[in-house]
Amino acid sequence: MNLWHNFHYAVAMVLFCIGLYTVIMRRNIIKKIIGLNVMETSVFLFLVSIGYRKGGIAPIHGPGADPSRMVNPLPQALILTGIVVAVSVTALALSLVILLYRQFGTLDVSRLFREEEEEAG
Amino acid sequence: MSGAFKHLPIMMITLPMLGAALMPFVSYLRREAVPWVSALFLVVSGVLGLLLAGRIPPDGCVGYRLGGWEPPFGIELKVDFAGYFLMMVVCGISLLALLYSRLYIIREVEGGKITAYYVLFLLLSASMMGFVVTGDIFNLFVFMEILAISSYALVAVTGNRNAVRAAFKYLLMGAPSSIMVLLGIGLLYSATGTLNMADLAARVGETGYREVLIASFAVLVLAFMVKAAIFPLHLWLPDAHSIAPSPMSAMLSGLVVAVSAFAIARIAFSVFTVHSWGVVGTTLDALAAAGAAAVLFGGIMAIYQRDFKMMIAYSTISHMGYIVLGFTALNPEGLTGAVYHVLDHGIAKACLFLCAGNFIYRKGYRRIDQLKGAWREMPWTCFAFALAAWSVIGLPPSAGFISKWYLVYGNVKADRVPYAVVLLIGAILAAVYCFRIIYYMFFQPGEEGAWRDQVMDAPAGMLAPTWALSLATLFFGVFSYLFLDSLLKAAASLLA
Numbered sequence: 135m136n137l138w139h140n141f142h143y144a145v146a147m148v149l150f151c152i153g154l155y156t157v158i159m160r161r162n163i164i165k166k167i168i169g170l171n172v173m174e175t176s177v178f179l180f181l182v183s184i185g186y187r188k189g190g191i192a193p194i195h196g197p198g199a200d201p202s203r204m205v206n207p208l209p210q211a212l213i214l215t216g217i218v219v220a221v222s223v224t225a226l227a228l229s230l231v232i233l234l235y236r237q238f239g240t241l242d243v244s245r246l247f248r249e250e251e252e253e254a255g
Numbered sequence: 256m257s258g259a260f261k262h263l264p265i266m267m268i269t270l271p272m273l274g275a276a277l278m279p280f281v282s283y284l285r286r287e288a289v290p291w292v293s294a295l296f297l298v299v300s301g302v303l304g305l306l307l308a309g310r311i312p313p314d315g316c317v318g319y320r321l322g323g324w325e326p327p328f329g330i331e332l333k334v335d336f337a338g339y340f341l342m343m344v345v346c347g348i349s350l351l352a353l354l355y356s357r358l359y360i361i362r363e364v365e366g367g368k369i370t371a372y373y374v375l376f377l378l379l380s381a382s383m384m385g386f387v388v389t390g391d392i393f394n395l396f397v398f399m400e401i402l403a404i405s406s407y408a409l410v411a412v413t414g415n416r417n418a419v420r421a422a423f424k425y426l427l428m429g430a431p432s433s434i435m436v437l438l439g440i441g442l443l444y445s446a447t448g449t450l451n452m453a454d455l456a457a458r459v460g461e462t463g464y465r466e467v468l469i470a471s472f473a474v475l476v477l478a479f480m481v482k483a484a485i486f487p488l489h490l491w492l493p494d495a496h497s498i499a500p501s502p503m504s505a506m507l508s509g510l511v512v513a514v515s516a517f518a519i520a521r522i523a524f525s526v527f528t529v530h531s532w533g534v535v536g537t538t539l540d541a542l543a544a545a546g547a548a549a550v551l552f553g554g555i556m557a558i559y560q561r562d563f564k565m566m567i568a569y570s571t572i573s574h575m576g577y578i579v580l581g582f583t584a585l586n587p588e589g590l591t592g593a594v595y596h597v598l599d600h601g602i603a604k605a606c607l608f609l610c611a612g613n614f615i616y617r618k619g620y621r622r623i624d625q626l627k628g629a630w631r632e633m634p635w636t637c638f639a640f641a642l643a644a645w646s647v648i649g650l651p652p653s654a655g656f657i658s659k660w661y662l663v664y665g666n667v668k669a670d671r672v673p674y675a676v677v678l679l680i681g682a683i684l685a686a687v688y689c690f691r692i693i694y695y696m697f698f699q700p701g702e703e704g705a706w707r708d709q710v711m712d713a714p715a716g717m718l719a720p721t722w723a724l725s726l727a728t729l730f731f732g733v734f735s736y737l738f739l740d741s742l743l744k745a746a747a748s749l750l751a
Contacts, residue, residue, distance in 0.1 A: 163423070215397060
């Protein structure tokens with residue numbers, strides 16, 4: 135139960151924090167979306183590593199298959215769904231970026247929101 | 256339940272989804288038929304729901320195995336009375352907002368995108384219905400994502416610059432929170448090895464990984480706080496809800512955030528259960544404090560708004576605080592108040608947004624001071640607004656009074672008098688921002704030329720849904736005794 139044996143969890147969390155930092159701090163909206171994808175990937179990595187076991191085999195039942203050595207297939211199935219969701223969110227986000235760029239001519243959030251204040255004031 | 260009845264809950268969810276898939280074909284054949292056909296799907300779904308009435312035991316639940324796979328291996332729907340009640344609320348309000356859209360949306364959305372609007376609308380209602388009754392926590396995530404993606408797209412559907420910007424802001428806060436939900440589910444799975452809620456409830460008490468459970472619950476609550484726009488994480492809401500087309504604002508404000516707030520209760524009570532209060536207690540206390548802050552912050556901000564729809568959006572932030580304060584009282588009365596508040600807040604808020612839509616449709620007015628003297632030209636809309644505002648404030652005999660009564664009662668019973676006082680202050684703030692508009696509408700002379708002297712209200716196709724909602728606030732206030740006993744029993748069994 136030490137960190138060395140569970141380093142993949144630590145890697146996932148570090149990636150998660152890098153992604154969150156990018157989403158929050160970067161001013162370029164495309165970079166924000168990249169950050170979003172890094173966050174997603176970190177969670178996928180975390181989930182897949184839950185089901186991993188050292189020297190495991192593919193979970194296919196049949197003659198001679200040893201169920202005690204199989205990796206857990208459930209997290210992988212979840213990740214498949216998660217990837218589909220992530221792709222659709224990214225596609226939607228990028229299409230919004232195209233619309234934003236057409237209408238504002240900038241990808242910089244601080245400029246997008248400065249205009250908002252001017253319109254309100 | 257036996258025979259065909261046991262399939263009704265899943266039919267209620269899949270019918271609007273099927274409708275969403277069919278709409279492009281309907282549009283190809285006859286574009287004018289799209290609103291009516293999509294309404295038909297929701298009507299059928301609602302009728303199936305009415306057939307279920309009385310068949311759901313108030314103190315238990317009806318399970319449905321998707322594809323016949325036995326839980327905990329397959330996905331399961333668990334329809335308890337609270338879930339069924341919310342499913343009907345979602346279905347009813349969606350139907351009225353959909354009917355309202357028919358005339359309204361052609362003004363704001365260009366021709367080719369109208370079908371897309373209805374497709375997304377049906378997906379949104381179907382996913383919300385699934386969201387409140389699912390018994391599998393990963394399935395909850397999937398429904399939540401359908402809900403989230405369709406609402407991002409619906410905020411941006413008009414395609415004008417402010418709408419796109421608001422939708423992007425919504426996505427930038429919504430998407431990380433969705434990822435955090437997945438992270439929370441992953442943590443929960445790593446500690447327990449199951450995704451079925453009933454199975455989780457049994458295993459959460461036994462597992463030794465207490466820290467993992469605490470982390471998982473905190474992450475899930477934080478994520479759903481963003482989705483439900485609870486105070487410090489509300490930043491996306493005012494823009495998204497005020498800029499979306501009015502019937503869509505009604506859906507987003509009345510239902511989407513409220514079912515997300517209910518999801519926190521569902522996770523706290525159906526997954527973590529009372530037996531693990533040691534695990535979740537601190538997080539729930541923090542959540543209650545955030546809820547109390549939301550009630551005050553939302554109410555005060557609403558008073559200072561100049562834009563009519565912006566004011567209603569801030570009022571929503573305040574009301575999400577009410578729901579949170581209700582179920583964190585951890586007694587049946589508080590939980591009943593929270594569930595009933597999802598109903599009456601949904602109805603009243605939807606009605607307010609549809610009234611705002613009527614003003615925008617007829618006059619293009621969005622600012623509050625432009626509403627001075629509005630009753631001369633649009634009396635029906637003004638009266639509907641007044642009735643709904645009555646419920647938002649929580650005055651008898653409206654439905655808002657019933658839920659606030661239970662919320663305050665639940666909090667007092669849980670020895671949380673300060674929170675009960677916050678709820679009452681919230682009602683006073685609501686009175687300030689609602690009566691200001693009522694005063695402007697009925698008792699102030701309008702500016703020269705702002706309003707005509709003859710009555711020229713919104714068309715009947717838009718007034719009818721508006722009035723149906725405003726009368727519903729009275730109906731669910733006067734006839735609340737029909738539902739409250741069952742809701743109290745359902746809440747007690749959730750907390751057992």
